[in-house]
Amino acid sequence: MNSFPKIFFDLVEIISRFPGIGKRSAERIAFFILRMKPDEVKQLTAKIEEVYQYIKPCRICNNFSTQEVCSICSNSSRDKSIVCIVEEPKDILAIEKTSQYRGVYYVLLGSISPLEGITEEELNLRKLLNRLERKEIKEIIIATDPDNEGEITAQFLIEKISPYKVKIYRIAIGVPLGTQIEYIDSATLGKALIEKKAVLDF
């Protein structure tokens, strides 16, 4: 294994920390970088530094932004009285792709995870509670992940927010579109039965 320079394996080691990248993929990426053109490598490292330096959490909602206030919070056509709470900025991307939402967001930058030692105190809730106190918000939609941490976090948010007497919603949890009932995991199917929706009522 000493047929290659040590710095090559140093780079492989760093790349293999990326999410979803194993050692083999990291090696392939390192080889790819070695075969890039000089200006391409310069562009890659400069862009990493630029993104890291200029993208910061939005002062209002914690979304990624190059400005103090992100493009959603500063968009006058968005309804600031409706706030969707998500765990991570990438969740905003997913929701924006649906084109079904016209409110603003609030990013927790995490979820409550006893296993990882993330407690209620570490959720970035202060700025949201301040806005609730100032009665700027009428409606909260909780869009944490439908997993254990997300559900614990959702329960905690409901407790924290309910004293402010605003409408609180949780996004619907149930069977995903385009799937077949027989292939859906039983936890999801069970939840879909519990959360069943009336379509005709006598």
Added chain:
Amino acid sequence: MNSFPKIFFDLVEIISRFPGIGKRSAERIAFFILRMKPDEVKQLTAKIEEVYQYIKPCRICNNFSTQEVCSICSNSSRDKSIVCIVEEPKDILAIEKTSQYRGVYYVLLGSISPLEGITEEELNLRKLLNRLERKEIKEIIIATDPDNEGEITAQFLIEKISPYKVKIYRIAIGVPLGTQIEYIDSATLGKALIEKKAVLDF
């Protein structure tokens, strides 16, 4: 989609050019980079630049090296009269892992690919032919990939090298260890039958 800064998507676009990385993976990696600590990001970009700046093709065999001559070519215990020809430096890594080889290598930095417009002239053969002319080599092992390009390249190498009257080998092509005959693709199985080896002869 304009909920995120443009430079974020610039970085995603660059990362998605990496081998085996789709747009979703590239997004996850870009998010990961944004969540790294400042010294980790510095380490990442510095290591990319370092690897790119200091790793160059070995003067003798084209293997990646931080020295003018790579660690294999400069290793006095390796047999310089046996040369294994591979397409890419990463093939050296794979062969070294077997611990079955004590000769040196020669890296073509490519293979003949009519589809990609890579012709015989673009194979880096000159330095190898010079060594054959100086009668420094007794044995050549061709270890190009067992695919179309690799086979065309192997045939071309045999033509080019045969005038020098050295032993030429091709690595064995056949059924891989640890597999089951019923699951092996028919091209490989057919080749394994053609290349069958006598075990007992009367």
